[in-house]
Amino acid sequence: MEEDPQRTRLIGESNSDVSPDREPESQDEIRVNYRYRYYTLPSLRYINVIRMMLFIDAIIAIAFWASVIFSLLEFIMALLSFWAMRKLKIQRILHRLNDALEEVEEDGKPIKRDVNIFRLVRLIKPEMGMISLAALSLLASTASQTTAPLFFGMVVDAAQTSMARLNRTVLILLLIYIAGAIAGLFRATLFTLAGQRMVARLRKELFNSIIQQEIAFFDQNRTGELTNRLASDTQVIQNAVTVNISMLARYIMQIIGSLVFMFVLNASLTGVLLAVVPIISLGAVQYGKFVRRIRQKFQDRLADASSTAEENISNIRTVKSFVAENKALTLYSESVDKSYLEGKRLAIAEGSFTGTIGIIVAAAISLVLWYGGKLVFEKDITAGVLTSFLLYTLNVAFAFGLLSSVYGDFMQAVGASIRIFELLDKTPAISNQGGMKLDNLQGGLEFDRVQFTYPSRPDNQVLKNVSFHVERGQMVALVGPSGGGKSTIVNLIERFYDPDSGSIKLGSTNLKLLDPSWFRKQMSAVSQEPTLFACSIRDNISYGKEADFNEVQEAAKQANAHDFIMSFEEKYDTLVGERGVRLSGGQKQRVAIARALLINPDILLLDEATSALDAESEHLVQEAIDRAMNNRTVLVIAHRLSTVRNANKVIVISKGQLAEEGTHDELIARNGVYKKLVLRQLTAGETNIKEDNLTDDPVDNRVLMNK
Numbered sequence: 001m002e003e004d005p006q007r008t009r010l011i012g013e014s015n016s017d018v019s020p021d022r023e024p025e026s027q028d029e030i031r032v033n034y035r036y037r038y039y040t041l042p043s044l045r046y047i048n049v050i051r052m053m054l055f056i057d058a059i060i061a062i063a064f065w066a067s068v069i070f071s072l073l074e075f076i077m078a079l080l081s082f083w084a085m086r087k088l089k090i091q092r093i094l095h096r097l098n099d100a101l102e103e104v105e106e107d108g109k110p111i112k113r114d115v116n117i118f119r120l121v122r123l124i125k126p127e128m129g130m131i132s133l134a135a136l137s138l139l140a141s142t143a144s145q146t147t148a149p150l151f152f153g154m155v156v157d158a159a160q161t162s163m164a165r166l167n168r169t170v171l172i173l174l175l176i177y178i179a180g181a182i183a184g185l186f187r188a189t190l191f192t193l194a195g196q197r198m199v200a201r202l203r204k205e206l207f208n209s210i211i212q213q214e215i216a217f218f219d220q221n222r223t224g225e226l227t228n229r230l231a232s233d234t235q236v237i238q239n240a241v242t243v244n245i246s247m248l249a250r251y252i253m254q255i256i257g258s259l260v261f262m263f264v265l266n267a268s269l270t271g272v273l274l275a276v277v278p279i280i281s282l283g284a285v286q287y288g289k290f291v292r293r294i295r296q297k298f299q300d301r302l303a304d305a306s307s308t309a310e311e312n313i314s315n316i317r318t319v320k321s322f323v324a325e326n327k328a329l330t331l332y333s334e335s336v337d338k339s340y341l342e343g344k345r346l347a348i349a350e351g352s353f354t355g356t357i358g359i360i361v362a363a364a365i366s367l368v369l370w371y372g373g374k375l376v377f378e379k380d381i382t383a384g385v386l387t388s389f390l391l392y393t394l395n396v397a398f399a400f401g402l403l404s405s406v407y408g409d410f411m412q413a414v415g416a417s418i419r420i421f422e423l424l425d426k427t428p429a430i431s432n433q434g435g436m437k438l439d440n441l442q443g444g445l446e447f448d449r450v451q452f453t454y455p456s457r458p459d460n461q462v463l464k465n466v467s468f469h470v471e472r473g474q475m476v477a478l479v480g481p482s483g484g485g486k487s488t489i490v491n492l493i494e495r496f497y498d499p500d501s502g503s504i505k506l507g508s509t510n511l512k513l514l515d516p517s518w519f520r521k522q523m524s525a526v527s528q529e530p531t532l533f534a535c536s537i538r539d540n541i542s543y544g545k546e547a548d549f550n551e552v553q554e555a556a557k558q559a560n561a562h563d564f565i566m567s568f569e570e571k572y573d574t575l576v577g578e579r580g581v582r583l584s585g586g587q588k589q590r591v592a593i594a595r596a597l598l599i600n601p602d603i604l605l606l607d608e609a610t611s612a613l614d615a616e617s618e619h620l621v622q623e624a625i626d627r628a629m630n631n632r633t634v635l636v637i638a639h640r641l642s643t644v645r646n647a648n649k650v651i652v653i654s655k656g657q658l659a660e661e662g663t664h665d666e667l668i669a670r671n672g673v674y675k676k677l678v679l680r681q682l683t684a685g686e687t688n689i690k691e692d693n694l695t696d697d698p699v700d701n702r703v704l705m706n707k
């Protein structure tokens with residue numbers, strides 16, 4: 001096919017007959033040439049080009065309108081499905097996010113827990129000042145990000161006109177980039193700082209909420225799980241509400257800003273790019289839901305693994321003595337594998353989603369490149385405009401790609417936040433404050449037809465109609481077979497739990513009416529395996545009450561602890577190690593007695609040790625206990641004959657019921673459960689002890705009840 005010579009000359013491209021000193025074409029000339037080219041083309045080519053253009057335009061128009069209609073349909077369907085779910089009442093299964101905590105009922109009405117994205121965002125309210133500054137920096141850095149491509153394109157065009165213009169434009173571009181980098185620095189620092197502050201506050205609030213809970217809560221939740229919530233879940237939330245939100249805002253602004261510039265540069269080219277948006281948004285919503293679910297499971301599995309680790313490490317002595325290291329490892333590995341499984345699903349989902357988004361984005365870029373190239377070819381836009389446009393496309397694509405992963409992270413945090421909010425919202429069944437504070441304690445302790453079942457084992461009633469009275473200033477011994485309910489009685493007195501029915505009174509006041517914190521300060525409990533904290537002996541003794549060194553020393557002397565403490569190199573500053581592992585059993589007990597004595601309690605709750613201490617140590621502990629009992633109302637879970645013998649009253653608890661009540665001599669004379677119990681225990685330990693010996697005072701430190 002022959003070219004028209006006149007047209008070739010006018011267009012002035014690479015033809016040898018064009019004069020080299022010819023002036024460059026004016027825009028008008030180009031437009032004339034452009035029109036001329038088509039007018040002078042042979043009819044067949046003319047028709048083909050028209051057809052092709054019509055075909056492409058039709059495809060673009062169809063894609064554009066299809067996407068608009070699709071988006072609208074999606075929106076309507078989402079609204080309809082939400083409405084339908086509510087009607088069908090299966091929302092609970094599908095919309096677990098907000099409903100997960102709805103089970104809790106107050107006055108018969110379900111409480112709708114406020115767990116949603118907005119609540120997550122509200123966590124950073126106290127950091128609003130810092131966040132506002134960070135948002136300003138974000139605005140500045142996004143402005144730089146969105147204006148830079150425009151100047152980039154201008155540089156390309158300036159390079160084709162004059163050096164002066166090129167220099168000026170490059171300088172402006174450089175300044176835009178530098179301003180963006182500085183703003184970015186502030187943005188990142190301030191958002192992260194706000195996040196750190198938020199997470200520190202959240203951890204404190206969460207810890208406070210955990211320790212305020214009633215003891216039953218701790219029966220049902222494992223320690224490792226709770227510590228995992230404090231450490232790991234809060235971290236996820238920190239990332240979500242600061243880094244992720246800032247990135248979300250940044251990328252959304254980047255997308256919107258870029259699209260505005262793109263529309264101004266060329267609307268039809270922007271339309272091509274927008275055609276893919278509904279596909280991405282639909283995928284992102286589905287992906288978000290999926291990730292949220294898995295992430296919650298992942299965090300739960302992780303918490304299980306932490307619990308297993310915590311349990312085995314804190315019981316390391318038992319693990320080692322049973323050579324159970326492999327067993328512990330297997331248990332931990334199983335938990336970790338379960339979390340890994342969820343992690344794997346998460347990774348595959350993330351990879352697939354990012355990959356798919358990548359392909360869609362690549363297709364969109366290619367489409368824009370092709371269509372833009374065509375416009376340049378047709379002289380509708382300059383090469384500089386196409387360059388700007390392509391950079392904007394990359395901006396949008398990049399932002400979309402990252403937005404999807406940030407969105408995923410954010411949804412993960414929403415999953416993790418469910419448990420956090422659950423803990424934060426939980427009001428303890430027995431709150432620590434509130435109630436009466438009596439001016440002076442009068443009257444003893446009274447159990448009146450108390451029935452009790454542990455909430456964690458609802459099918460096992462532990463106390464059945466237990467009634468007894470402890471006179472003020474009396475020492476009462478609780479005895480009975482193992483598992484009968486003795487410790488449960490002590491737990492109820494400390495108000496760790498409330499009875500299901502019946503009442504426990506201090507004087508004439510029901511314990512439920514008393515301020516638990518005040519009431520607990522009136523008593524001290526010494527258990528047979530006392531727990532110390534990983535601090536100095538001095539801090540352990542003054543744990544329940546601020547006291548000066550003299551008071552601490554006095555309490556230690558009373559508890560027969562002073563001498564052994566002084567024999568240590570660091571004396572009262574000796575660190576006892578985790579749970580007091582660096583002290584012997586007897587030493588720990590004496591420190592615990594000193595801790596109880598320092599409070600100078602009105603009521604002393606004692607669980608006598610059954611663990612075999614050496615004779616000297618046992619004597620010292622016993623002496624300390626005897627001293628501690630003086631002039632107090634004492635309830636002691638007794639294991640020694642000497643204790644029951646000295647008690648004003650012995651209460652026999654068997655299978656959750658009060659079996660017998662009276663003094664040691666009365667009960668022996670009654671020839672009932674108590675006598676059998678005493679005889680059985682004594683003969684099990686020392687076969688040569690006869691029934692007659694019981695009324696004498698044979699061996700003071702004999703173990704009475706077998707644990």
Ligand SMILES: Nc1ncnc2c1ncn2[C@@H]1O[C@H](COP(=O)(O)OP(=O)(O)OP(=O)(O)O)[C@@H](O)[C@H]1O
Pocket residue numbers: 219454456457462480481482483484485486487488489707
């Ligand atoms: N935190 C708890 N959660 C659920 N059940 C519990 C809990 N503590 C104890 N029990 C159950 O309550 C019953 C009574 O236990 P309790 O510790 O009061 O007995 P006890 O008489 O003190 O036994 P021992 O002399 O062996 O210490 C037992 O069946 C026990 O399994």
